[in-house]
Amino acid sequence: MAWQLAWRLFKRELAQGQLVLIVLAITLAVLSVSGLARVSERLQVAINGEAANFIxxxxxxxxxxxxxxxxxxxxxxxxxxxxxxxxxxxxxxxxxxxxxxxxxxxxxxxxxxxxxxxxxxxxxxxxxxxxxxxxxxxxxxxxxxxxxxxxxxxxxxxxxxxxxxxxxxxxxxxxxxxxxxxxxxxxxxxxxxxxxxxxxxxxxxxxxxxxxxxxxxxxxxxxxxxxxDVQSGDSPIASAVKRAERFLLLASLLGIALACAAIGIAAQRYCQRHYDVVAMLKTFGASGKQIRQIFAMHLLLVTALGVVLGLIGGFILDSVINGFLPAEIAAYSPPYLRPVLLGVTTGLISAFMFSAYPLLRLLSIPPLRVLQNQLEGIQAGMWLHLLLSLSAMALLGYLYSQSWPLTMTVVSAVLLLGALLSVLGFALIRLGHGVGMRTTNPLQLALAGLRRRARQNAVQLVGFSSALVLLLTILALRQDLLNEWQKQLPENAPNYFLVNIAPEDTQPLNQFLDSHQILATDIYPVIRGRLTHINGEELISREQEKNGVEGRVGISRELNLTYRETLPPNNDIVEGKWNQADDEVSVESEVAERLGLKLGDTLTYSLENQKVEVKVASFRQVQWETLQPNFFMIFRPKALQDFSYTSMASFHLDNAKLAAQGSELTANQVVLQLIQQFPTISVIDVGAMVEQLRQIIDQVSLSLSLVLALVLLASALVLIAQTEAGMATRQRELAVLRTFGGSGWLLRTATGFEFALLGAIAGLLAVIVAEFALYMLKTQVFELVVYMHWPWWGISPLAGAIVVATLGMWRCRQLLNQSCADLLKAG
Known part of the structure; x- marks a missing residue:
C-alpha cells in the first residue's frame, strides 16, 4: 500500500513539475561530482604521466x-x-x-x-x-x-x-x-x-x-x-604537480559543498510542498509508520531518478570536455568505477542526510493544518540539521580527497562562513526596518520586503554568498598558481648553465656574452664547505644518529656556498634582514627549519681546513624551479673571498633571438664557439627540460580552467535553487500587493531592487570571507604569497547585485506578468 501511494505521488508530482527542483539539484550534484571526479582524475593521471617522463x-x-x-x-x-x-x-x-x-x-x-x-x-x-x-x-x-x-x-x-x-x-x-x-x-x-x-x-x-x-x-x-616518484622532490616539477593536485582536490571539495548546499535548499522546499499532503493523510487515518514509509520510498524514487540522470550527465560532461583536451591528456583514461561510486554515494548521502531535518518537520505536521494553514509542526532541532549536514559534507569530502586536513579545512570554512553570514546578513537586513515601513516607491518597497523576510533572506544570503565565496576563492587560487608558474618559467627562462668558471675566465666570458648580446644572470662564485657546528655544538651525520650517537644532526655532505652584496633574484627574505655585517649569513628557510636554526645563531664552517664563524642574519624563501643559480647559504664577500673558488651562471639563448639580433649563427654554433674558447667551462643544456616543463605547466593551466568552469556550474545551481526556494512566499505577497493596487512597474522594479540588494550584500560578505579563506589556504596548504584583492571590494558587490537580480527577475518573470486573479488562484 505504501509503495503504491509513493509511486502514484511520484508520478503525479513528476508530471506536474513539482519535483523538478530537487531532481535537478540531485542530478547536477551527481553530475558535477561524477563528471568532476572523472575529469580531475584524468587530469591528475595525465599530469603525473607526463611528469613521469622526468624520471x-x-x-x-x-x-x-x-x-x-x-x-x-x-x-x-x-x-x-x-x-x-x-x-x-x-x-x-x-x-x-x-x-x-x-x-x-x-x-x-x-x-x-x-x-x-x-x-x-x-x-x-x-x-x-x-x-x-x-x-x-x-x-x-x-x-x-x-x-x-x-x-x-x-x-x-x-x-x-x-x-x-x-x-x-x-x-x-x-x-x-x-x-x-x-x-x-x-x-x-x-x-x-x-x-x-x-x-x-x-x-x-x-x-x-x-x-x-x-x-x-x-x-x-x-x-x-x-x-x-614525481612528487618526491627529485623531479623539477614536483612543486608544480603537488600544487596542481591540491587545487584539483580543493576545487572538487568545493564543488561537492556547493552541490550539497543546493540539495539542502531543494530538500527544504520539497518538504514544504508536502505539508498539506501529510496533514490530509493524517486526517484520513494514516499512521505515522505508513507516512514514514510513503515519503521514504517517495524520496528514494526521487533520489534514484536524480542519480541515474546525474551519472548519464557526468559521462556526457566527461566526453564533451575530453573532446577539447589535448591529445596527450585525452589519451589517459582512468577507471570509471570511482567516479560512478562517488556519484551514487553523493546522491544518496546528500539527499537523505540533508533531508533528515526537513523530513522530521514534515512528518510532525499536525492534522489541524487542514484547517489552519500556518501550522508547521516542530521548530526545534536545527542543531541536528547542522550536524547531519556537516557530517555528510565531511564524509563526502573525505571519500573524494582521502585527506582529512583538507576536508576539515573546507568543513571548518563552511561552518564559519555559515555562522558569519547568518549573523551579518540578518543584522544588515534589519537595518532597513525604519526605511521600509513606507512603500511609496520601488526602493522603499524592496526594503520592506527585505525586512518582512528577514529570516528567510538571511538564509538566502548564506546560499548566495557561499557560491560567491567559493567562486572568488577558486578564481584567486587559479590565477595565483598560474602567476607563480609563469614567474618561475618566463619566456626567457635560462636554458644553458655554465659551471666551473675559473676566476681568470670571468672577464673574458662576460665579453663573449656581451659580443653575442646574450643576457646572462650574475656570475656566482662557488666555494665548497662543510657546516660543522651550530652555537658551538658539533654536528653529527644521520649515519651516526642511526648508529646510536647522540647529538644535533647536521647536513651530511659538503655545501656549495656563495657570496654577494645584494639579495639575489627569486629570493625573498621571510625573517630577519639581509646580510649587513661581514660575519653574517643568509640561510634558505627550509634548510633553516630542518636544522632548527634561529636568527642570531652562530654557524661554524670548515673551508680548506680553516674555520669560518658567522651569525644567522636572515631566512630566505627560494624559488628553486626558476632554473637560475640558487644557494642554501649566502655570505658577505669579505667572509669568503680569500678562499679558492669557481663560478657559475645561466643564460637564455635560442635561434629566434639570434635571428632577431641579425646574427647568422644558430644557438648551437654560439655554444660551440663558447666551448672552444673556454674548454674548461662546462656548458649544461637544459633547454629540452625547460620546454617539457613548460608543456606540463600549460596542461596544468588548462586543468585549472576546466575545474573552474565546473565549479561555476555548481555555483549557478546553488543560486538557482536558492532563488527558487522563496517563490511560494513571494507569490502570495505579489497577490496581496496587486489586490491593494500595486502596479506592474512598481512590483517589477521593487522585486529587481530587492534581489539586487541581496546580491550586493552577498557580494560584500563574500569578499570578507573569501579574503579570510584565501589567507588560510595560501599559508596552510599552497604556500603562496598572501595579499589583499582590493578590486574585489568594488567588483564583487556589483557583480553579486547583477547576477542575483538577473536570476531573481528571470525566475519571477511569470509571477510578475500574471494578473491579480491568476495570482490568487495559484496561491
Missing amino acids: AADRIINSPIEIDPSILTKATELGLEHVTNMEFNSMVYAGDNFQLVTIKAVGDKYPLKGAIELTQGETQALPAELEAWYENRLGGLLGYPQQIELGEVNFAMSEEISRLPDGGFNPFASSPVLLIRLADVAATGIIQPGSRVTYRYQFSGDAEVLAEFETAVKPMLNNSQRWV
Whole structure:
C-alpha cells in the first residue's frame, strides 16, 4: 500500500513539475561530482604521466646495494614493467686525455617513460655491446676520440646524447654522463666489493597496481633505500604537480559543498510542498509508520531518478570536455568505477542526510493544518540539521580527497562562513526596518520586503554568498598558481648553465656574452664547505644518529656556498634582514627549519681546513624551479673571498633571438664557439627540460580552467535553487500587493531592487570571507604569497547585485506578468 501511494505521488508530482527542483539539484550534484571526479582524475593521471617522463618511470627505488629479489618478483607478478640500472663514477681515458665521468649502465627496457634525445633526434634504442653514448660536452673534453678506455675494456664512442629523460638537473654535478649497457659493466672490472654504486630500479604500470606494489614494497626497504616518484622532490616539477593536485582536490571539495548546499535548499522546499499532503493523510487515518514509509520510498524514487540522470550527465560532461583536451591528456583514461561510486554515494548521502531535518518537520505536521494553514509542526532541532549536514559534507569530502586536513579545512570554512553570514546578513537586513515601513516607491518597497523576510533572506544570503565565496576563492587560487608558474618559467627562462668558471675566465666570458648580446644572470662564485657546528655544538651525520650517537644532526655532505652584496633574484627574505655585517649569513628557510636554526645563531664552517664563524642574519624563501643559480647559504664577500673558488651562471639563448639580433649563427654554433674558447667551462643544456616543463605547466593551466568552469556550474545551481526556494512566499505577497493596487512597474522594479540588494550584500560578505579563506589556504596548504584583492571590494558587490537580480527577475518573470486573479488562484 505504501509503495503504491509513493509511486502514484511520484508520478503525479513528476508530471506536474513539482519535483523538478530537487531532481535537478540531485542530478547536477551527481553530475558535477561524477563528471568532476572523472575529469580531475584524468587530469591528475595525465599530469603525473607526463611528469613521469622526468624520471623515465612511474616509480623508482634508489639503493646503494642490490634490493631483495622478491621485490622484482612481486613487480613481475603484478604485471609491472621494470628495469635495473646502475650509476657510479669512474675515469675514462682517450690517449693522453682523461676525464671523471658518471657511468649510467642501463637495462634493456630503459627508458620506461620518455625517450633518449641524441643530437640526431629521439630514439628508443640503446648502445650496442661495448658501445658508449656520451654527453655532448664529454666529446669536447676528450677531443672527440673514436674509442675510450673504461676499466679493462675499450668502448666505441658512437652517439652524442643531448638529454636523458631522467638526467635530472644539478648544475654542481659537473661530471659528464656516459651511457652503456648494464651487461657490459662486469667486463670493465670496475665494480668491486665496497665500490660506491647507486642501483636504480625503475617501475611503470597502472596507477592502482603501482599503489598496491608501493604498499607491499615500502615496508621491505631499509633506511638507505629511497622510494621516488614525481612528487618526491627529485623531479623539477614536483612543486608544480603537488600544487596542481591540491587545487584539483580543493576545487572538487568545493564543488561537492556547493552541490550539497543546493540539495539542502531543494530538500527544504520539497518538504514544504508536502505539508498539506501529510496533514490530509493524517486526517484520513494514516499512521505515522505508513507516512514514514510513503515519503521514504517517495524520496528514494526521487533520489534514484536524480542519480541515474546525474551519472548519464557526468559521462556526457566527461566526453564533451575530453573532446577539447589535448591529445596527450585525452589519451589517459582512468577507471570509471570511482567516479560512478562517488556519484551514487553523493546522491544518496546528500539527499537523505540533508533531508533528515526537513523530513522530521514534515512528518510532525499536525492534522489541524487542514484547517489552519500556518501550522508547521516542530521548530526545534536545527542543531541536528547542522550536524547531519556537516557530517555528510565531511564524509563526502573525505571519500573524494582521502585527506582529512583538507576536508576539515573546507568543513571548518563552511561552518564559519555559515555562522558569519547568518549573523551579518540578518543584522544588515534589519537595518532597513525604519526605511521600509513606507512603500511609496520601488526602493522603499524592496526594503520592506527585505525586512518582512528577514529570516528567510538571511538564509538566502548564506546560499548566495557561499557560491560567491567559493567562486572568488577558486578564481584567486587559479590565477595565483598560474602567476607563480609563469614567474618561475618566463619566456626567457635560462636554458644553458655554465659551471666551473675559473676566476681568470670571468672577464673574458662576460665579453663573449656581451659580443653575442646574450643576457646572462650574475656570475656566482662557488666555494665548497662543510657546516660543522651550530652555537658551538658539533654536528653529527644521520649515519651516526642511526648508529646510536647522540647529538644535533647536521647536513651530511659538503655545501656549495656563495657570496654577494645584494639579495639575489627569486629570493625573498621571510625573517630577519639581509646580510649587513661581514660575519653574517643568509640561510634558505627550509634548510633553516630542518636544522632548527634561529636568527642570531652562530654557524661554524670548515673551508680548506680553516674555520669560518658567522651569525644567522636572515631566512630566505627560494624559488628553486626558476632554473637560475640558487644557494642554501649566502655570505658577505669579505667572509669568503680569500678562499679558492669557481663560478657559475645561466643564460637564455635560442635561434629566434639570434635571428632577431641579425646574427647568422644558430644557438648551437654560439655554444660551440663558447666551448672552444673556454674548454674548461662546462656548458649544461637544459633547454629540452625547460620546454617539457613548460608543456606540463600549460596542461596544468588548462586543468585549472576546466575545474573552474565546473565549479561555476555548481555555483549557478546553488543560486538557482536558492532563488527558487522563496517563490511560494513571494507569490502570495505579489497577490496581496496587486489586490491593494500595486502596479506592474512598481512590483517589477521593487522585486529587481530587492534581489539586487541581496546580491550586493552577498557580494560584500563574500569578499570578507573569501579574503579570510584565501589567507588560510595560501599559508596552510599552497604556500603562496598572501595579499589583499582590493578590486574585489568594488567588483564583487556589483557583480553579486547583477547576477542575483538577473536570476531573481528571470525566475519571477511569470509571477510578475500574471494578473491579480491568476495570482490568487495559484496561491
